[in-house]
Amino acid sequence: MLEQTIAFLGAGNMAEALIKGLLRAGNAKPESIIATGRRGERLEMLQRTYGVRTTLDNLAAVREADVVVLSVKPQALDKVLIQVATAVDPRKLIISVAAGVPIAAMERRLGAGARIIRTMPNTPSLVGMGACALSPGEHASEADLAVATRIFQSVGTTTVVDENLLDAVTGLSGSGPAYIFLIIEALSDAGVKVGLPRYTALKLASQTVLGSAQLLIETGAHPGQLKDQVTSPGGTAIAGLHTLEAGGLRTTLINAVEAATRRAKELGEQFLEKS
Numbered sequence: 674m675l676e677q678t679i680a681f682l683g684a685g686n687m688a689e690a691l692i693k694g695l696l697r698a699g700n701a702k703p704e705s706i707i708a709t710g711r712r713g714e715r716l717e718m719l720q721r722t723y724g725v726r727t728t729l730d731n732l733a734a735v736r737e738a739d740v741v742v743l744s745v746k747p748q749a750l751d752k753v754l755i756q757v758a759t760a761v762d763p764r765k766l767i768i769s770v771a772a773g774v775p776i777a778a779m780e781r782r783l784g785a786g787a788r789i790i791r792t793m794p795n796t797p798s799l800v801g802m803g804a805c806a807l808s809p810g811e812h813a814s815e816a817d818l819a820v821a822t823r824i825f826q827s828v829g830t831t832t833v834v835d836e837n838l839l840d841a842v843t844g845l846s847g848s849g850p851a852y853i854f855l856i857i858e859a860l861s862d863a864g865v866k867v868g869l870p871r872y873t874a875l876k877l878a879s880q881t882v883l884g885s886a887q888l889l890i891e892t893g894a895h896p897g898q899l900k901d902q903v904t905s906p907g908g909t910a911i912a913g914l915h916t917l918e919a920g921g922l923r924t925t926l927i928n929a930v931e932a933a934t935r936r937a938k939e940l941g942e943q944f945l946e947k948s
């Protein structure tokens with residue numbers, strides 16, 4: 674159980690996933706969580722559902738908190754940092770989930786000694802299956818990293834990476850759920866095309882993605898080896914794979930991750946230009 678009071682500035686999708694995970698894992702008490710936002714009705718819903726404290730006042734939340742999670746959109750972050758900077762001191766740990774925004778840019782607003790950990794989680798955190806990478810800033814201690822790791826381990830797996838790799842993480846696992854949902858939707862459409870009822874197709878497509886990932890993780894085998902196990906000589910899978918290769922699926926996925934990584938860098942540059 675974390676003893677700290679944790680404030681989530683901007684209680685949207687990511688913050689809710691983390692709040693839910695922390696409570697479900699028994700890692701935090703509802704009364705030690707404060708969620709902020711702009712809309713009263715959203716905050717009321719969070720209070721009703723999770724029993725957490727809420728406020729429209731970011732500054733008041735930061736004053737009370739030991740750990741501050743910056744969970745607004747990158748475009749809204751600068752304004753929030755300016756708003757709360759006077760209440761941030763070296764006793765508080767700052768955790769950012771904002772895509773693209775560099776630690777140095779946040780330090781510029783919060784003071785050079787600020788203890789910051791920049792992270793990149795993803796939305797499967799909502800069901801405890803997230804993948805999060807964390808990058809500690811210069812002034813964050815080992816204990817800070819342990820606290821942040823504990824928070825994100827409540828909703829999935831964690832990895833520590835150098836900050837210069839976080840945009841790549843954003844392109845791969847941060848944005849990745851969107852790619853996978855598109856693939857599942859497309860596979861379901863394909864199932865319907867070959868005659869399956871929609872519900873059956875969606876169920877089979879989702880379980881195939883889940884099961885394949887689980888098989889890969891549990892066996893530790895190379896994906897190529899597992900692919901070969903599905904692929905009989907002259908069989909059905911190789912016919913499908915040939916079509917995917919002809920359609921450039923690998924290149925398309927590589928291009929997608931590269932484009933999302935580039936976009937994360939752009940968001941960081943835009944933040945630096947404006948701040």
Ligand SMILES: NC(=O)C1=CN([C@@H]2O[C@H](COP(=O)(O)OP(=O)(O)OC[C@H]3O[C@@H](n4cnc5c(N)ncnc54)[C@H](OP(=O)(O)O)[C@@H]3O)[C@@H](O)[C@H]2O)C=CC1
Nearest residue numbers: 683684685686687710711712744745746747770771772794
């Ligand atoms: N969604 C994802 O897949 C991922 C998102 N992230 C990062 O997480 C962060 C949040 O994203 P996400 O949760 O999806 O976005 P949401 O839009 O769901 O949440 C952002 C929340 O911030 C609130 N907000 C906006 N301005 C302020 C303000 N000035 N003070 C307090 N609250 C404010 C919004 O309230 P209102 O609705 O009232 O405006 C909203 O509830 C982003 O920085 C994003 O880069 C990281 C990994 C994955």
Ligand SMILES: O=C(O)[C@@H]1CCC=N1
Nearest residue numbers: 772795843847848849
């Ligand atoms: O699209 C976005 O900006 C966010 C960041 C990572 C995933 N979604």
